Amino acid sequence: MKIISMIPARYSASRFPGKLMQDLGGKSVILRTYEATVATKLFDDVLVVTDRDIIYDEIVNNGGKAIMSIKEHECGSDRIAEAVESLDIDIVINVQGDEPFTDAVSLKKLIDVFKDDHDKQIDLASLMVHITDWDEISNPNTVKVIVDKNNFALYFSRSPIPYPRDKSIDVKYYKHKGVYAFRKEAILDFYHLPMLELEASEKIECIRYLEYGKRIKMVETDVQGVEIDTPEDLERAKKLWK
Numbered sequence: 001m002k003i004i005s006m007i008p009a010r011y012s013a014s015r016f017p018g019k020l021m022q023d024l025g026g027k028s029v030i031l032r033t034y035e036a037t038v039a040t041k042l043f044d045d046v047l048v049v050t051d052r053d054i055i056y057d058e059i060v061n062n063g064g065k066a067i068m069s070i071k072e073h074e075c076g077s078d079r080i081a082e083a084v085e086s087l088d089i090d091i092v093i094n095v096q097g098d099e100p101f102t103d104a105v106s107l108k109k110l111i112d113v114f115k116d117d118h119d120k121q122i123d124l125a126s127l128m129v130h131i132t133d134w135d136e137i138s139n140p141n142t143v144k145v146i147v148d149k150n151n152f153a154l155y156f157s158r159s160p161i162p163y164p165r166d167k168s169i170d171v172k173y174y175k176h177k178g179v180y181a182f183r184k185e186a187i188l189d190f191y192h193l194p195m196l197e198l199e200a201s202e203k204i205e206c207i208r209y210l211e212y213g214k215r216i217k218m219v220e221t222d223v224q225g226v227e228i229d230t231p232e233d234l235e236r237a238k239k240l241w242k
Helices: 029-039 053-060 076-084 104-115 134-138 184-192 197-202 207-211 231-241
Strands: 003-009 045-050 066-068 091-095 124-131 144-147 153-157 173-183 216-220
Touching (some): 003 029, 029 045, 045 053, 053 066, 076 091, 104 124, 104 216, 184 207
Parallel strands (some): 003 045
Antiparallel strands (some): 091 173, 144 153, 144 173
16 A cells, blocks of 8 residues: 655634744644654655645755645645645645644554455554543543544544543543545545534534444554643643653
8 A cells, every 4th residue: 555644734823823833842733743744754755735835845855745735725634635635645644733743653554454454344544542630631632532432533622522421431532633534536536525513513524434334443542642722722732842
């Protein structure tokens, strides 16, 4: 299989505009993410795909590879789909641009999902982390996922799922980490299918796959890291980087 990683990098993030160009230990967040992904040595190629010259130049001027999006896009998956449509690849792994602590162990787990899927029953795979802090569980910025007994995703939500009506039941809560591995066919299907009501309501792009009957294999990882969604997250990332 030919496996590449693409890092969608939108400059004008709604909660923290320009976050990818913020300084993290002497380099920008997006450059840190790119270098961490390359350092895993898991991919035939790693590319940043972006909508702004400032991010494109940041990567290329530091010896990396980047692609400019042709169209405006609502989400990272659309941005990647446009970029891979003409590429001869089998699997593309989407590493979010605000994930500078991307690690090789978690990414290899995603790749292994497809190496073991001989009948091609899995459309995409993604990561989840067990969380216990109720503030994090109830925070709408934290996307939660529930799975079946085989770790296939049942639903994603910004609300606490499942709702703990019976508090005597020991339920595990999982945070969805925004790292996806797609079969090329699956991400191109996503690109050409219209957004439906559940995705539009929650503003969680992977819900679209579930709404159209795609199968998402969730892989548990214990690597938490820091996703930089807010200025407060950036401060936590700086402390962790030190």
